[in-house]
Amino acid sequence: MKNVYLPLLAFLVFGFISAQKAPVDYVNPFIGTSNYGATNPGAIAPRGMASISPFNVAGRIDLNPLEKDSQWLSNPYVYENKFLTGFSHVNMSGVGCPDLGVIIAMPTTGELETDHLKYGSTYSEETAKAGYYSVELDKYKVKAEATASTRVGVSRYSFPAGKANILLNLGLGLTNEQGSMVHVVSPTEIEGMRTVGSFCYNNAEAAYPVYFVVKFSEPAEEFGIWKTPYEYKGEEAKWMTYNGKTRVKEGFTREVIGDSIGAYMAYDFKEPREVEVKIGISYVSIENARENLEKEVGDLSFKEVYEQTKEAWNKKLKVVEVEGGSKDHKTIFYTALYHTQIHPNILNDFNGEYPEIATGKIGRTEGTRYTTFSLWDTYRNYHQLMSLLYPDEQLEMVKSMLAMYDENGWLPKWELNSTETFTMVGDPAAVVLADTYLRGLTGFDVEKAYEAMLKSALDTVNNPLRPGLKQYIDNGYVGVDSGVPGPVSTTLEYNIADYAIAQLAKSLGKKQDYKTFSKRATSYKELYNPETGFLQPKYSDGKWYKPFDPLAGANFEKNVGYIEGNAWQYLFMVPHDIKGLMKLMGGSQIFENKLDKVFEEDQYDMANEPDILYPYLYNYIEGSEHKTSAKVTELIKQYYKNSPAGLPGNDDTGTMSAWLVYSMMGFYPVTPAQPTYTFTKPTFEQIKINLNNKYYDNESVMINYQSSEQTSNSDKSPAFLLEDFFINHNDFLKSKEINLITVDN
Structure with a gap:
């Protein structure tokens, strides 16, 4: 006895029982963050340009980028790593080579520290949903939350009373290219640029800028920039190490250009306080990054942005x-x-x-x-x-x-x-x-x-697409x-x-x-x-060609x-x-x-x-x-x-x-x-595919799966039996209902 799955077509639509939970509620963004899956659990809108990912790989400053860490440096996050140095705002998902993972923000408390190895923190209480991520930073007792619209990353940091800082690190990233510009516009705004584009560590000459504008819900009591000198260590590896002390300039409002620079906003809260941070992204200009931020998010609160993004995800799913x-x-x-x-x-x-x-x-x-x-x-x-x-x-x-x-x-x-x-x-x-x-x-x-x-x-x-074409x-x-x-x-x-x-x-x-x-x-x-x-x-x-080894x-x-x-x-x-x-x-x-x-x-x-x-x-x-x-x-x-x-x-x-x-x-x-x-045999008993009526005549295609035992007890009768295990795409779209039935051979 062997099971054969024979597809049957009918032209009646049976009632579909929707799941109690919405599709968006089933999403687990942690899937793929281990076993080299190269996804991240961060917040992103559907097809988003901006995303906020926890950044828990050391990055090019600490590791030779030609070597892999425990699970590649192609993504900003690996589930097993537990030391976080911030939240990157342009990222990729499910790729085998590194790029992006830049514009990294980090909330801290206490005295200002700009060395990411010193200001980094272990973390706990991670939560991830479609369009939302949160985590507790153990070192600072700060809850960091993230959501995003298409072109804007929105964070919410819950600080305890006392001194607090929000750092913007433009030196960290996943690849070798450097070159940044930062400008503190006011106690509530920073703008700038970060160079990216060395995908797979090749074609460095094709590097390009990503622009950003940052807005803070609370004006900083102090602000400034920092700049750290670096030097190459060895021609073969060409990776960067510290060379000299970081220079911090308080109250600095002129543009600063450099390879490993950053900016900070500092506070001294009398009581616990939430600060919302919005970062608009553009690959065209600072002006466009600002417009993206204003037009997509504007004065919306963190909660309002998340609710919109969650609904966008549910509509897609x-x-x-x-x-x-x-x-x-x-x-x-x-x-x-x-x-x-x-x-x-x-x-x-x-x-x-x-x-x-x-x-x-x-x-x-x-x-x-x-x-x-x-x-x-x-x-x-x-x-x-x-x-x-x-x-x-x-x-x-x-x-x-x-x-x-x-x-x-x-x-x-x-x-x-x-x-x-x-x-x-x-x-x-x-x-x-x-x-x-x-x-x-x-x-x-x-x-x-x-x-x-x-x-x-x-x-x-x-x-360039087909080398060896003549041969x-x-x-x-x-x-x-x-x-x-x-x-x-x-x-x-x-x-x-x-x-x-x-x-x-x-x-x-x-x-x-x-x-x-x-x-x-x-x-x-x-x-x-x-x-x-x-x-x-x-x-x-x-x-x-010899020798030949099929393995x-x-x-x-x-x-x-x-x-x-x-x-x-x-x-x-x-x-x-x-x-x-x-x-x-x-x-x-x-x-x-x-x-x-x-x-x-x-x-x-x-x-x-x-x-x-x-x-x-x-x-x-x-x-x-x-x-x-x-x-x-x-x-x-x-x-x-x-x-x-x-x-x-x-x-x-x-x-x-x-x-x-x-x-x-x-x-x-x-x-x-x-x-x-x-x-093939489906996993579910019913699958309803809701079609786009702009392109397809049917509103939906229903796929039903039953075993032969279930079929014998059913009143459903198919219109006709397919001759084989294949169906044309157009016939599939015309079929309001497809019954896949397991029968004995």
Whole structure:
């Protein structure tokens, strides 16, 4: 007896019982703050430019940034660390390389101290909710609370009676770049700038400013700035250490420029007092930071800002309503959905201005300019989820990519705050553009998109997106001798991008392009070695690279053929030609046996993208479809938990969370640029997806799950039985109700 999950369609809507708690109440921002998840529990609004994260990693001043701490320096917070040096106001979530983590505020009591190692404090009583964070600073008996609007971080510090200080440290951060300006405008206002932009410690020349304006609810009795000299210690490490004493200047109101500077506001309270601190952020100018603060927050209290942000989060999250499952199930589900609403985030100011990529100019958008496109990760499942749940946002993301093409001459690869980091391999933007259009979101300039896609696919002279392209076109693969890292991985990524171009070409009636790119999309076959049964690296003359070890390259070890993975983790990364790969291997039985071995020999990496689709490949094997549901259920139970270590690893700007959201709902988009879903056993008994009526005719799609025993006792009768385990995106949207029923084989 084996369980097979057969999807049934009906066209009646059953009543949906909403959960007693609102979706926002299930969010646990601590999930992912351990086990290298690289999230933080701080306060942020949906898609926020500003966020307030507790900063509990020592940062570049104390550690060689080329070395990792206990859990990377790619994020400002790690759950196990218990020494806090402030609250940073621009941060990233779920990334594998450090940047930002700057504009750090810290409340203290007693005499003024500007050395973060001395003024830092242990802490307790942490609380985190969507849009809210609070903590008790043990050293000072101060309660620090944080919330945020889109472009403004708002803090509330509850001080005891006596001397108190609020520090603004512009020296601390997550990476090497320095350069700051600070100006105390008045006893209630500070303005300034901090340089950022050394993502992954590379491309330092592309550093850029982030501007801020700080407003305090209580005028300071004393204020001033500090400046600490530093020096390089060794050419190899190039990290900073103290050199000399910090100089403090009281009552200083002139602009101060330096590498490691800060400002402070000092008080002497006769009785316990709350002070609210509002910090507006902009990547354009101080004036815009001030306008962002005034227009978004103005005179609103901390409580009022939090209430607005909480409601914004609830509106975002209730796009999906679930019934059944445990409290922990709902928590990990809604926290995953919450994590998908952090990046890409908003870059433009309240007035629409933003820094253009590469031009040095200030642009202006009528919509939303998004940033933080970790596309090597997100093209696989994330943007498909956005197209379904948040089509308005997905279209604005596509328009942002096309604006980058206008400004930069190329589509983005891994863009951050209008800088191109060129991180990872492949041409992922092409996949996202094609997939979005093919899912019916056509409200963008598709001809421009197609032009941009062809440029990256055909320009063999000076192509920053596709290195090794000429060899790829000539031979069908990128060779070991091309100088391109991970030639097998790169070839597979180019194949997927070419498949996407082919599908869009077909939709647009470009028949010759469809044929050309369809042929290019299956050139991975040139790298298949029937003797070993793997996709292997080759030289450009056709000889196999030796020695070949299918295990080499796992756990981020360097490998000649692969990027962030080994031969096992890339063998099935051909989502656009699964049947072709099956035939190449010698049939479905060999394909299945090899797929089984990935899991049996512990070669499946849930924490990384190349093999993320593997559990769903069993649905392509007739008679073995039950293995998909069994494996997906097992993986959810093993890797996703209601705890700080509740992600399998780096969230990759929401990609791991998107996998979970889909999997718990009971379906998944295996093939990018092919608008089809395959089914699995959902976690919940009912899932109601509330559709955006601006784009979709139905108000909602209801997914019901029952076992065969439940079905036999039910009066519900489906309209018809699906022939297989797949459904087209458009048919899915037209189905007011989908019943997933477990039956005996």
